[in-house]
Amino acid sequence: MFSIKSIFVLVLTLCLCSSNVLAQTNPTLHLSLVNNARAAVGAPAMVLCPCLTASSQAQSNYQASINTMTHTSPYGGLFQRVTPFGASGTAIAENVAYGYANDNAVFNGWMASAGHKANILNPTYTRFGVSVATGSNGQKYWTQQFLKGTCNR
Numbered sequence: 001m002f003s004i005k006s007i008f009v010l011v012l013t014l015c016l017c018s019s020n021v022l023a024q025t026n027p028t029l030h031l032s033l034v035n036n037a038r039a040a041v042g043a044p045a046m047v048l049c050p051c052l053t054a055s056s057q058a059q060s061n062y063q064a065s066i067n068t069m070t071h072t073s074p075y076g077g078l079f080q081r082v083t084p085f086g087a088s089g090t091a092i093a094e095n096v097a098y099g100y101a102n103d104n105a106v107f108n109g110w111m112a113s114a115g116h117k118a119n120i121l122n123p124t125y126t127r128f129g130v131s132v133a134t135g136s137n138g139q140k141y142w143t144q145q146f147l148k149g150t151c152n153r
Contacts, residue, residue, distance in 0.1 A: 025132045025142075026103050027053060033107045034120055034128060034144075043123040051087035051151035052129025056143040058085070059096070063141035064133035069098040082145065087127075089149015093119040097142045106132075106142045124148050 027048055035045040059081065062073055071094060075081050078092050095116045100106035110116035119125075125146035132142045 025130055027130055030103045030107065030130045030144075031128055033103065037111065038121055038123075041121050043121055044126070046126055046128040046146070049087065049127035049129050049147065049151045050153040051082060051085045052127055052145040052147055053131060054129070054153075055082040055085040055087060056094075056129040056145045057131035057133070059094070059143040059145075060131045060133040060141045063096065063098070063143070064135035064139075067135040067137045067139065069096050069141060071096055078145075082147070086152035087147055087149060088152075089127075089147045091124050091148040093122065093125065093146045095119050095142075095144040098139050100140060100142060103130075110144070119144070119146055122146065127151060 031046065031048050038045060058075075059073060062075075063069055071078075073081055078094055079089075082088075082092065095110050097106050097109055097116075100109055110120060125148055127147040127149065129145045130143065132140050134140050
């Protein structure tokens, strides 16, 4: 059974997705940037995960709705936030950013940051999702999520 919080997360995601806050990302391009960087250090390739794509979109939508880059969410911690989208696992991480124009720019920004780069290159993670949404302030809010686990989608 879904909890009230899970239903609220799904409804908010649907509402925000149907409004004009979505920006555009190319998940396939983004995944290739991530996997090329991982290959350069001997880390295995990740696969694009529909559960994390949906979950990361919810986080980007939330950031855009409050015009603030944040890892926090009224929907709980990271494991709690991915569960309603069908993801479960033993290790998880998230990168967020704002203001970058496209996939290449945000990826380069994350790779220039030690903590974000560590998430991207961590060989533990096998699944990946990425998204972006535009806030009313015109800023793009980006989210990457990484998981060692499964997706039920």
